[in-house]
Amino acid sequence: MSLFIEFRRDLLIALVGLVVLIAIGLGIDHAWPRDFLTSIFAAALLAMSLNMLIGYTGLVSFGHAAFFALGGYIFGLLLQSPAFTGALGAGSVPVALVAAVIGTGVYSVVIGAICVRLTEIYFAFLTLAFQMFLYSVILSWVDLTGGDQGLMGGIPRPVFLGIDLADQYHRYVFCAVLFVACVMIMRIMTESPFGYTLRMIRDNATRAAFLGVNVTRVKLICFVVSSSIASVGGVILTLFTSGAYPEWAFWAQSGEAIFMIMLGGLNVFLGPVLGAVVLRILNDVVQMYTSHTEIVIGVVIMFVVLGLRRGILDFVKDWWVEKQQARLAAENRNGQE
Amino acid sequence: MLRLENVVKSFGGVVATNDVSLNFPTGSLSAVIGPNGAGKTTLFNLITGHLVPDSGKILLQEEDIAGKAPVDIVRKGVGRAFQIASIFPSMTVEQSLMCAVASHFRTSEAMLSVFPPPDVRQRTEELIELLGMGAVARLLSANISHGDQKLLDIGLALALEPKVLMLDEPTAGMGPEERWQMIGTVRRLWEQGDMTLIFIEHDMDIVFEVAQEITVLSYGAVLAKGTADEIRNHPEVVEAYLGTDTHAEASQ
Numbered sequence: 001m002s003l004f005i006e007f008r009r010d011l012l013i014a015l016v017g018l019v020v021l022i023a024i025g026l027g028i029d030h031a032w033p034r035d036f037l038t039s040i041f042a043a044a045l046l047a048m049s050l051n052m053l054i055g056y057t058g059l060v061s062f063g064h065a066a067f068f069a070l071g072g073y074i075f076g077l078l079l080q081s082p083a084f085t086g087a088l089g090a091g092s093v094p095v096a097l098v099a100a101v102i103g104t105g106v107y108s109v110v111i112g113a114i115c116v117r118l119t120e121i122y123f124a125f126l127t128l129a130f131q132m133f134l135y136s137v138i139l140s141w142v143d144l145t146g147g148d149q150g151l152m153g154g155i156p157r158p159v160f161l162g163i164d165l166a167d168q169y170h171r172y173v174f175c176a177v178l179f180v181a182c183v184m185i186m187r188i189m190t191e192s193p194f195g196y197t198l199r200m201i202r203d204n205a206t207r208a209a210f211l212g213v214n215v216t217r218v219k220l221i222c223f224v225v226s227s228s229i230a231s232v233g234g235v236i237l238t239l240f241t242s243g244a245y246p247e248w249a250f251w252a253q254s255g256e257a258i259f260m261i262m263l264g265g266l267n268v269f270l271g272p273v274l275g276a277v278v279l280r281i282l283n284d285v286v287q288m289y290t291s292h293t294e295i296v297i298g299v300v301i302m303f304v305v306l307g308l309r310r311g312i313l314d315f316v317k318d319w320w321v322e323k324q325q326a327r328l329a330a331e332n333r334n335g336q337e
Numbered sequence: 338m339l340r341l342e343n344v345v346k347s348f349g350g351v352v353a354t355n356d357v358s359l360n361f362p363t364g365s366l367s368a369v370i371g372p373n374g375a376g377k378t379t380l381f382n383l384i385t386g387h388l389v390p391d392s393g394k395i396l397l398q399e400e401d402i403a404g405k406a407p408v409d410i411v412r413k414g415v416g417r418a419f420q421i422a423s424i425f426p427s428m429t430v431e432q433s434l435m436c437a438v439a440s441h442f443r444t445s446e447a448m449l450s451v452f453p454p455p456d457v458r459q460r461t462e463e464l465i466e467l468l469g470m471g472a473v474a475r476l477l478s479a480n481i482s483h484g485d486q487k488l489l490d491i492g493l494a495l496a497l498e499p500k501v502l503m504l505d506e507p508t509a510g511m512g513p514e515e516r517w518q519m520i521g522t523v524r525r526l527w528e529q530g531d532m533t534l535i536f537i538e539h540d541m542d543i544v545f546e547v548a549q550e551i552t553v554l555s556y557g558a559v560l561a562k563g564t565a566d567e568i569r570n571h572p573e574v575v576e577a578y579l580g581t582d583t584h585a586e587a588s589q
Binding site: 002003006007188189191192193194195196197199200202203204206207208209210211212213214217218221321325328329332 | 385407408411412417423424425426427428432435436437439440441444445446447448449450451452453454457472473475476477480493496497
């Protein structure tokens with residue numbers, strides 16, 4: 001209970017956010033806002049969960065999309081199995097969701113236990129290697145995964161608790177709730193003592209260790225939680241596209257998530273969400289004029305990186321922090337005189 | 338409190354710590370001096386577990402801690418501040434100390450409460466008061482003065498309520514006035530903190546003024562040990578280290 005009281009402000013904001021999202025989705029009589037926002041939910045969960053590693057812990061992973069894809073595939077494969085839906089009936093979707101999150105979590109414990117002992121470039125490349133390993137498995141295990149075709153033929157989704165995910169309105173609200181719930185979990189995690197321990201590790205892991213922090217264990221917990229949340233992003237995209245595709249496990253998917261973080265800002269909690277929105281809009285707008293979207297997006301990212309030297313919200317935050325610090329320093333000087 | 342028995346450590350052919358036996362009684366305030374390369378920092382690293390001695394014993398309250406992991410030694414009550422302040426640049430002074438206190442209270446992995454927990458906040462406020470860092474508490478650690486950064490480093494070690502506090506050159510890189518201010522603070526912390534304090538220092542005036550007992554290292558071995566007066570008049574120390582003018586500052 002005390003959790004709800006301590007985080008009442010954030011919970012209230014999350015609730016308002018959810019109401020706004022649902023109002024937009026249900027209030028506008030056009031599929032575009034719903035489709036746009038649902039794809040943002042998926043991408044933003046991938047980017048935000050990755051930012052728990054990059055922005056909060058200082059661990060740059062190049063293989064985060066593996067967990068996103070794995071979540072989508074577990075969810076899709078279970079629901080495509082007649083034995084599974086036959087046995088669980090109305091409980092199929094919730095059980096498949098939980099199985100996708102736990103399955104991905106367990107996989108990430110194994111990968112994380114190996115990777116988090118390494119630092120910087122070695123961590124980045126090992127996570128990338130494991131991602132490409134999963135990509136190869138998906139491509140080559142054609143009988144199970146459909147190979148490069150992906151999971152075809154639609155994802156059955158039995159109605160549960162009156163929620164019919166085949167209905168676009170139901171699906172949209174369901175995805176919005178999942179998204180906001182995951183964001184709230186990440187919010188609590190980053191504002192808890194655990195979240196500040198992550199910042200210690202990012203700033204100075206050696207010193208954190210000599211203050212009694214079990215650095216390896218904390219990194220592993222963060223890795224597993226962020227991977228599990230990425231899997232929820234994969235589940236949302238599976239519901240949205242009625243399938244799961246090997247490109248989700250390709251390194252470019254992780255790269256896109258890193259773009260979103262760089263674009264939006266890595267030191268602000270909602271930075272990656274802004275990055276996801278900007279990148280998606282940019283992508284859609286550019287696509288109206290040219291098929292060479294990568295070139296245009298690349299130029300924009302270069303401008304942001306070279307011009308601002310940080311993400312958009314980082315730029316705003318740094319400006320604000322500098323102003324506040326200068327004011328505090330001035331107060332101290334006046335106090336001493 | 339802390340006793341070293343015949344501790345040896347060598348790197349390749351260089352003997353950095355040569356059969357060192359020392360005793361730091363409970364509640365004492367001791368200084369370790371010696372020219373550059375005498376093995377002062379190596380000695381600290383051996384005690385705090387950053388290095389493993391080749392042979393010999395390091396006894397903390399009669400328990401041998403030689404070769405234990407630094408984290409375990411920290412938990413047993415040996416705190417340390419570093420020659421180059423080792424801090425958390427993107428956090429404020431207050432946040433850094435709260436993190437260290439949270440670690441001491443074993444709540445650094447708590448996920449289902451907001452940071453900082455009330456007991457952590459309260460203890461941190463006491464610490465800031467003790468350190469006299471109230472004016473800079475809300476500034477980023479990266480933005481405070483060099484002296485304050487060194488003090489914050491000591492504060493991080495103090496947050497763990499150590500029985501033995503080891504300071505590696507607390508006044509390194511400071512001007513003369515700032516040095517005396519710093520060492521005054523260190524002395525005050527020692528008086529109020531009920532702990533055994535060992536520090537490395539180059540400024541002889543400070544060492545002779547503050548330390549109850551002084552250990553002189555030379556080429557990894559203990560050259561002399563005693564009170565300020567004993568060291569000042571010790572013929573070998575005078576010859577090897579201080580030179581003929583006993584007030585000269587060494588290794589400056």
